[in-house]
Amino acid sequence: MARRVTTQRKILFTAFGWLFGLAMFFPILWTAMTSFKSEGDAIASPPLLFYHWTVENYVEVQSRSNYFLHFGNSVAISLGSVLIGLLIAVPAAWAMAFAPARRTKDLLMWMLSTKMMPPVGVLVPIYLIYRDWGLLDTVGGLIGLMTMVNLPIIVWMLYTYFKEIPGDILEAARMDGASLAKEIFYVLAPMAVPGIASTLLLNIILAWNEAFWTLNLTAAKAAPLSAFIASYSSPEGLFWAKLSAASTLAIAPILILGWFSQRQLVRGLTFGAVK
Amino acid sequence: MGAIRLQQVSKSFGTTAVIPTIDLDIADGEFAVFVGPSGCGKSTLLRLIAGLEDTTSGRILIDGVDATRLPPAQRGLAMVFQSYALYPHMSVYKNIAFPLKMAGADHATIDKKVQAAAGILNLTQYLERKPRQLSGGQRQRVAIGRAIVREPKAFLFDEPLSNLDAALRVNMRLEITELHHTLKTTMIYVTHDQVEAMTMADKIVVLRAGNVEQVGSPLELYRSPRNQFVAGFIGSPQMNFVEGAEAEKRGAKTIGIRPEHMSVSRQSGDWVGTVGIAEHLGSDTFLHMAVEGVGAIKVRVEGEFGLHHGEKAYLTPDPAKIHRFDVHGMALG
Numbered sequence: 001m002a003r004r005v006t007t008q009r010k011i012l013f014t015a016f017g018w019l020f021g022l023a024m025f026f027p028i029l030w031t032a033m034t035s036f037k038s039e040g041d042a043i044a045s046p047p048l049l050f051y052h053w054t055v056e057n058y059v060e061v062q063s064r065s066n067y068f069l070h071f072g073n074s075v076a077i078s079l080g081s082v083l084i085g086l087l088i089a090v091p092a093a094w095a096m097a098f099a100p101a102r103r104t105k106d107l108l109m110w111m112l113s114t115k116m117m118p119p120v121g122v123l124v125p126i127y128l129i130y131r132d133w134g135l136l137d138t139v140g141g142l143i144g145l146m147t148m149v150n151l152p153i154i155v156w157m158l159y160t161y162f163k164e165i166p167g168d169i170l171e172a173a174r175m176d177g178a179s180l181a182k183e184i185f186y187v188l189a190p191m192a193v194p195g196i197a198s199t200l201l202l203n204i205i206l207a208w209n210e211a212f213w214t215l216n217l218t219a220a221k222a223a224p225l226s227a228f229i230a231s232y233s234s235p236e237g238l239f240w241a242k243l244s245a246a247s248t249l250a251i252a253p254i255l256i257l258g259w260f261s262q263r264q265l266v267r268g269l270t271f272g273a274v275k
Numbered sequence: 276m277g278a279i280r281l282q283q284v285s286k287s288f289g290t291t292a293v294i295p296t297i298d299l300d301i302a303d304g305e306f307a308v309f310v311g312p313s314g315c316g317k318s319t320l321l322r323l324i325a326g327l328e329d330t331t332s333g334r335i336l337i338d339g340v341d342a343t344r345l346p347p348a349q350r351g352l353a354m355v356f357q358s359y360a361l362y363p364h365m366s367v368y369k370n371i372a373f374p375l376k377m378a379g380a381d382h383a384t385i386d387k388k389v390q391a392a393a394g395i396l397n398l399t400q401y402l403e404r405k406p407r408q409l410s411g412g413q414r415q416r417v418a419i420g421r422a423i424v425r426e427p428k429a430f431l432f433d434e435p436l437s438n439l440d441a442a443l444r445v446n447m448r449l450e451i452t453e454l455h456h457t458l459k460t461t462m463i464y465v466t467h468d469q470v471e472a473m474t475m476a477d478k479i480v481v482l483r484a485g486n487v488e489q490v491g492s493p494l495e496l497y498r499s500p501r502n503q504f505v506a507g508f509i510g511s512p513q514m515n516f517v518e519g520a521e522a523e524k525r526g527a528k529t530i531g532i533r534p535e536h537m538s539v540s541r542q543s544g545d546w547v548g549t550v551g552i553a554e555h556l557g558s559d560t561f562l563h564m565a566v567e568g569v570g571a572i573k574v575r576v577e578g579e580f581g582l583h584h585g586e587k588a589y590l591t592p593d594p595a596k597i598h599r600f601d602v603h604g605m606a607l608g
Contacts, residue, residue: 166360168356168357169361171327171356172354172362172421173362174347175325175347175354176421177378178348178373186373191363191364
């Protein structure tokens with residue numbers, strides 16, 4: 001028998017759903033609202049819900065720092081690191097999913113274990129290496145680092161998606177004369193598109209919002225948006241409105257990307273759950 | 276040409292020998308069926324021939340050329356999988372065209388061959404569809420189409436009909452046999468269904484635990500099984516096996532008699548028994564009987580036979596068609 005849903009229950013759950021959703025969205029909403037306040041209104045207590053709207057913070061932020069430079073760095077670092085990561089991870093995940101060896105599971109666990117260590121534990125050696133190799137404050141250096149930081153997650157996600165693809169189909173491709181590269185390009189990749197897309201999106205978001213390494217390894221030239229935000233919580237004191245304006249500018253692109261790709265993202269994250 | 280020869284081929288996974296050692300010859304144009312219970316190594320053997328698994332030792336010759344170390348694509352064989360293994364993101368046309376595309380054929384050639392294959396398999400009106408929009412039988416035909424366009428030396432079928440329903444299975448069985456008559460290409464067909472083996476094969480290879488139990492034409496296997504396993508596996512309903520006094524009387528450990536090789540009478544006969552279950556199919560009647568001093572015996576009688584549960588009947592086995600087996604289950608001459 002189908003579960004009976006009464007109108008009251010429906011209303012209750014809908015209200016609860018909206019409440020929960022709004023609570024999750026509230027910090028972003030509040031940041032965006034604060035960014036349009038004057039500095040005085042921003043620190044008013046109790047907080048003001050109705051206030052004089054102004055865009056002076058945005059003007060100020062753009063005049064004090066070059067938003068587009070940081071935006072460009074963020075795009076380069078997140079997109080570059082994820083694309084390179086995928087190039088490495090697709091063959092790796094293929095091997096682990098379709099040609100597993102005795103130690104494949106251990107290898108996967110080992111890769112994941114690198115994510116269990118707090119990044120600060122390797123800060124000093126990586127900082128010294130980057131200093132000696134002249135990679136500090138370079139976009140290239142950060143792309144390389146972010147590739148390595150996110151690679152375990154990319155491999156894991158792809159491995160999970162690839163496991164869902166029947167091996168028979170790849171064997172059929174092999175019988176049909178496809179080389180390994182063609183097998184991956186013509187058969188595996190198109191079948192795994194939802195999985196690859198959600199891996200791509202999720203890791204772009206992770207790389208976009210990464211702050212530990214970007215703050216420690218960049219200064220002016222290669223700083224992405226996360227470092228750009230941080231520059232507004234500075235020794236000069238907290239400027240809530242400007243900080244909010246910078247934050248809004250930093251998260252807007254990724255929010256828009258997420259909004260347009262949410263269908264793909266959800267499909268990818270639930271890929272293979274229902275046959 | 277498509278003669279396939281296995282010389283001392285063996286396959287182990289770790290320490291488990293799936294196929295101890297096999298020697299086998301399949302002639303060009305032959306329809307060979309590998310049959311055996313599940314886990315007997317028949318699919319592994321097919322995959323060794325296909326090149327999807329590496330042999331542990333031995334050689335595989337295709338048209339006299341050593342193909343043991345060749346990758347699957349270079350062996351010139353085509354395979355049809357149990358799961359069809361179609362490319363779900365490609366249309367039927369692109370599925371069938373895929374091997375040609377991989378071989379670098381030009382558009383005109385691809386189109387000509389795909390259309391020809393689609394014509395043979397009645398797929399012309401489905402070419403633009405995706406596999407998920409097709410029925411099981413149509414999917415299987417696409418898989419066969421993909422194999423045909425390559426003009427392979429031999430077709431390998433891995434239980435291609437087991438995902439289809441019973442009625443469709445009979446149809447596809449006929450279609451594949453028909454295809455063999457048309458193309459005259461070597462076909463190797465793996466199944467656990469002895470009816471498929473009997474109806475389709477020129478040559479049946481019966482496998483058990485990775486060993487070849489017997490190789491022969493369907494009727495050879497039916498008439499003179501080499502051992503008790505083959506005798507029990509080939510033929511439906513299964514052969515009756517009797518041990519004890521009846522067997523000793525004929526100088527054997529076990530005797531075997533097929534259900535269709537006994538006559539039934541209400542009045543007289545060699546054995547007397549009681550009918551347990553009577554299955555009336557119209558064309559045949561199957562009687563499951565408990566026979567005194569012999570045991571459970573299944574009998575097949577042609578047409579209607581009005582015996583029912585609990586009734587008494589006499590059985591007379593045809594003496595010329597009794598199979599005798601020794602203590603090791605091997606047939607006695």
